[in-house]
Amino acid sequence: MKKMKYSKLLVCSLLLLSHQGVNAQLLKGVLKAPQKVETLQIAYSLNGDVLSNVYRDITCEADGSFTFDTQLPKPNYDVSIYVNNDIFGVHLETGKTAQVKIEQDKEGKFQISFGGDNQNLSKFYNAYSRAFDIMKYFSIDPKESKTTDEYISLLEKEYADLKKQLKIIKDDKQREYYAKLSDGMYKWTYIRILMDDSENTGKKLKEYPEYNKLIASIDPNDTINIPTNLTIAWLSSQQEPITDYTADQSDYYLESLNIIGKQITNPDIRFVLTNSVAYNFFSFVAQNSDVNKFWTGFKEFAKDYPQLITSYEPQVTALLKTKKGSEIPYIPTLTRPDGTTCSLSDLFGKLIYIDVWATWCGPCCKEIPSLAKLAAHYQGNDKVCIISVSVDQNQKAWLKKLDTDKPAWPQYILSQEEQNKFMQKWAINGIPRFILISKDGKILNADALRPSDEKIIETIDSNL
Structure with a gap:
């Protein structure tokens, strides 16, 4: 059957499959969009953290239908659907079928409604996703930017409204989980707002009493803090922030690994934080740092995670080819x-x-x-x-x-x-x-x- 890109469709029926057969986690839905849709994706995290996020484009058939078939590693999964600049949350469970209807109004804005299995969980996770959408608390356009106090007030209101919606979750354990998840994401969003204020004003983060109180409340070995990013926030708080990104920071990041080794006992969190340290080193400071020194220390520390070592090896090779005076590695x-x-x-x-x-x-x-x-x-x-x-x-x-x-x-x-x-x-x-x-x-x-x-x-x- 001839395929066409989702951006060409005005009305799309969607069928999202994460497994085939009796163990399928199934999402059925309808997208009605009188205006062109530029982005239609589903996203989920393999390990719960941002670095393991997977984004899959949804491609429609000529008749408007499409399927999404992937292997989700757990029986229960919260996933996100991106439609242009909007994000919606949906809860999927093995052997059950969730249903959504996404409609676009005349102004181009999208709304979602839920049916099928676990619709209350989907309703809550969607409200959670919307409440903590980071773009609510940050503006690319300075003219539209709010003050820090205004962003904090908005966050407090969103969090208060979200807590009221917890009552739609009937299962006690599920309600407790989402309450903890919401509390963690509230803390992370608050920290992010303070980080932006610190960057704009030059005030050190540890000079904010609210920041110190939030960091002190984090249990760095609690798995719930992986999806809320609080494990990352905690690790960052254990060292003074880098002020000179042109200097060699290999020792700084090796010390980050040392902190993980001494204080993190949860194996899942050790993996996530170890990956985070490597990612940040190679992303932000490697060009001006001793790559070989960090890489030697990292390989020793991460010897129980051979997949991490393998994943970063090509980047190390590329970095060593992009040092000052090197020939350009690729001319685009x-x-x-x-x-x-x-x-x-x-x-x-x-x-x-x-x-x-x-x-x-x-x-x-x-x-x-x-x-x-x-x-x-x-x-x-x-x-x-x-x-x-x-x-x-x-x-x-x-x-x-x-x-x-x-x-x-x-x-x-x-x-x-x-x-x-x-x-x-x-x-x-x-x-x-x-x-x-x-x-x-x-x-x-x-x-x-x-x-x-x-x-x-x-x-x-x-x-x-």
């Missing part, structure tokens, strides 16, 4: 807003400062005003080229953002194939990422300073 084909293409090598001959970003990335978008000032500073300078390279999968969202912001410096996007190669070869697993390339096409810094850093102009000028 860049696509302009008008659809024409060029090679990154076409820009050689000037010092190139690359902004790797996406429209959905809050920290990326916060750098745009500083990037605009930087581009204006070097406008007309024939020795410097500043470009932005988007890794958006939704090209229309990218074009819409460009139309709104009207940036004055060159903009490009990577196709999915180019994006996969570029991110892997350049050892990029987190954005924003800024890259500095010499005029002869050699790497100066594969994890350069951000445009908002006060030393960025000095850094660029020193490499001319």
Whole structure:
């Protein structure tokens, strides 16, 4: 049967299967969307933490129906359905059938209703997902941003309303579980709000009495704190935050592993935190750190987790190939807003400062005003080229953002194939990422300073 992308459908019948046969976790539903749907995905976490999240696109058949068939590792699972910028929660259970109906109104907003088995659990988990949607407490657009006190007041209201809905869960054990889950996510969201305030004001997190009280309430060995991210918050609180990301931080992250070894006895949490330490090291500080030193210590600490060692080995190899003075590991084909293409090598001959970003990335978008000032500073300078390279999968969202912001410096996007190669070869697993390339096409810094850093102009000028 001929297939068509979900974005082409106005009305879709959906059939989501996580298992085939008698042990199936089944979700049936209907999506009614008079306007075009750009994103339709189902997401779940293999280990409960963010790093093990799995996202699956839903593709419709020509008649509007589609199936989703995957193997969920547990008999009970809370999953998320992403429809454009909306997120909905659904509870699935082996051998039972959940039903949903998702409808889009004239303004393009979506609503969901539930039927079938476990509909009360789905109703509550959906309310939970909506209450703690992080985008409620953060705005990419500074004009729409609220004050910290306003965000905290909103969180308090959402949490109070959510607790009232616990009564629809009839099973005592299930109600107790979701009460603890909600309490944990309330604490994490509160911490996130304080983290944003700390970043904006320069005030240290440990100077907030509320932060210290929240951290003190965390049991780092309680498994419930994996899906709420409180295990990560606890580990971060055990060390002073990094202030200089240009310095070697291998010892800092090895000390993080040491803390895990001494204080974490829960094997599931040890695995999640060990993975988190490696991910953060390789994502944010590896380019300026002693990779071999950290990697040697990590392999010794994680010897009981060979799958982790195997998963990071390609990244270590890529990192060692992207040190200062190295040849570029992969030269991508860049696509302009008008659809024409060029090679990154076409820009050689000037010092190139690359902004790797996406429209959905809050920290990326916060750098745009500083990037605009930087581009204006070097406008007309024939020795410097500043470009932005988007890794958006939704090209229309990218074009819409460009139309709104009207940036004055060159903009490009990577196709999915180019994006996969570029991110892997350049050892990029987190954005924003800024890259500095010499005029002869050699790497100066594969994890350069951000445009908002006060030393960025000095850094660029020193490499001319």
